[in-house]
Amino acid sequence: MSSRSSRARSDLETSISQFVSVTGASTRDARRYLERHKRLDAAIDAFYNDPGAARSGASTTKLNALFDQYKDPDAEEITVDGTIRLCQDLCVDPEDVVLLAVAYELRSPRMGEWSRKGWVDGWRALGHDTLPAMQGALARLRERLGADPEYFQKVYNYTFDFSRQAGQRSLALDMAQAFWALLIPHGLAGGALAHVAGDEDEDEAMGAEEGWKDEYTTWWFEFLTEKGGRGVSKDTWQMFLEFVRMIDARFEKYDAEAAWPSTLDDFVEYARARLASGA
Structure with a gap:
């Protein structure tokens, strides 16, 4: 040879x-x-x-043993302390955006918490039962979250539901801004939030029209802070994602007669004024 x-x-x-x-x-x-x-x-x-790939090799026994390694000794779930240790062992920052995808996959009931069923079912579906394999999964989930528009939307919507305080219909403003600060730049960089131009202009539909810019996320935060209020409704959270995808960079093609939340109507006027002033 x-x-x-x-x-x-x-x-x-x-x-x-x-x-x-x-x-x-x-x-x-x-x-x-x-x-x-x-x-x-x-x-x-x-x-x-490959939908036909045999990914049932993940061991329930191994996954339960891993769960026991990180779970709260006084409860039947992994809580914040266990999550921090898990992140250390996975070599991932607890504030990494990929953990929102993991929360979606494992059906995390609350931030930094994991149920045994969600843990076992989620990792079995992903096909992993060891920490090295889970590390590899994080890299792929991070890439998919950034590049896949449908997957991004699923994780984005789930983030609102699992991060609300019990009994609250809205998401606290500071919490919403923290998650937007993670998700929006990641989706813009990877293409999951690529601009979707209107059908009326063929050249623009081919991608010539510019859309949302990173600086507009900062404008959005400043606008919400100036506006006041303590929470973000589910409707505003979900519609903001569609808004980011469709709005043009000059905020000229916004249809105020469409069924947008009034908060977005007001933000468009705010953004147009800033553009006009060069601020």
């Missing part, structure tokens, strides 16, 4: 080992995906995008 063939075989075996560690798939499946897609990252993506 030539040195080149030997090296290629060694590289394949290393990739197979990494594929199995990340996905929990069998060696046979790992080899099949790698031979078909060549690169490790492409093979892993193909595996997770």
Whole structure:
């Protein structure tokens, strides 16, 4: 066997080992995906995008043992202290936007808390039962959250529901701003919040028209602070996502007669005034 063939075989075996560690798939499946897609990252993506892929290898026993490792000793759930330790072991910042995707996947009942059922069902669906594999999942979830508009919307909407205080219909303003500060830049950078131009102009529909800019998120926060009020309604939270996707960079094509929340009507006037003044 030539040195080149030997090296290629060694590289394949290393990739197979990494594929199995990340996905929990069998060696046979790992080899099949790698031979078909060549690169490790492409093979892993193909595996997770394949609805027929066998991802049932995640062990309930292992997942329960991991849950017990982090759960509150006096409760049947992982609470904030356990979440901080988990983040340390996963090498992820507790304020990383990817944890909002994890909260969606594991059906977190509240911020920084995880139920046993949500933990086991969520990680089994993702196909992971070890910390190294979970680390790999975080990278893919972060990328998907930034790039996939439908997935972004699911995580975005779930964020409102799981982060409200018990018994409250609205989300506290400071909490809403903190989550917007995580989600909006991530979606803009990855393309999940790419501008959707109107149908009336073909050139604009092809992408020539500019949309929401990072600085407008700051304007939005300043506007809400000046306006006062302590909470953000679910309607405003959900409609703001659509607003960010469709509004043009000059705020010229906003239809005030459409069913937008009045808060967004007022913000458009605020933004137009700032643009006119050059502020």
